[in-house]
Amino acid sequence: MRIKVINPNTTQSMTDKIGACARAAARPGTEVIAVSPAMGPVSIESHYDEALATPGLLAEIAAGEAAGVDAYLIACFGDPGLKAARELARGPVLGIAEAAMHAASFIGSRFTVVTTLARTMGQAHHLAEAYGMARFCARVRACELPVLELEDPRSNARARIVDECRRALDEDGCDVLVLGCAGMADLCRSLSEELGVPVIDGVSAGVTLLESLVSLGLKTSKRGELAHPLPKPMTGLMQPFALGSGAR
CATH class of the missing domain: 3.40.50.12500 (Rossmann fold)
Structure with a gap:
């Protein structure tokens, strides 16, 4: 099982610490991939920070989907972008x-x-x-x-x-x-x-809860609210986030 732990801020030392804690909690055989987005704030301490952290977070979810990741943990206590991440992901997504x-x-x-x-x-x-x-x-x-x-x-x-x-x-x-x-x-x-x-x-708790959900064979429901986002053009800085017509 592969769990991607995403620290939505861009401070690598914090991501390294979060990853170590997640691996310590994980079962033998669970691969924990801890990452920060390529763009965003160095810390998240406001609604403004959360909003600007979300595009980078979603890019990491999309990359995880392409790589076949089983589940995701959003490692920020505001749980930024949680529902949007669930729309993109096949497997379960939890916030800490x-x-x-x-x-x-x-x-x-x-x-x-x-x-x-x-x-x-x-x-x-x-x-x-x-x-x-x-x-x-x-x-x-x-x-x-x-x-x-x-x-x-x-x-x-x-x-x-x-x-x-x-x-x-x-x-x-x-x-x-x-x-x-x-x-x-x-x-x-x-x-x-x-x-x-x-x-x-929430890092340790989130990893262990995700392991249980994946072991039960549960995925994010794609019926209704958390269905994959509809493909549509994006403009300006958001152009790279446009979803193609082949979206699930």
Whole structure:
């Protein structure tokens, strides 16, 4: 089985870390391909960033389809371009927020999301509502930590995340913590051991859920909303994204 993990930002060091975490979670025999798009923002911290990251993400989905990839994971907690990616892909596509929230609901009664910047908290709330997870989501918290500081060994990023996690456990009535950024994926196990509660990152959860879907022989339904996009001309910078008349 081949799973393509797409970090929608273009910071290669983060993609390398995400790929290592995904491979650590994968079963023997699962090939994990971790990539960043050839174009897009270096980090995703706004709706604007998400919009500009989506074309590069979709190009990676299209390349995966040509290469026979079985499933895809969108490794950004905003789950950008998720439905568009499902339209293009034959196999299943998951976003890490979707995967993490559902996994958290299986093992606890209430979860808190600990994310990076406060400006992204609204998106996490919107996703919890869209995925039917709002009743499980006790709170969304932010560390006021820019995404790229997670890649800086001189930053005190881990300490700030731990502090916010402790506040969540003390104040929110939660019994599970969800890490709200793919760049935090490498902290999951150590935080769980330190804090004494399940800590979920969507990269590991997403890979294992995709393995289950592929093992069950399940693919993205092409009836109705997630049917392959209709072929049509594109203009300007979008010309390379035009789908041919032979589209499925």
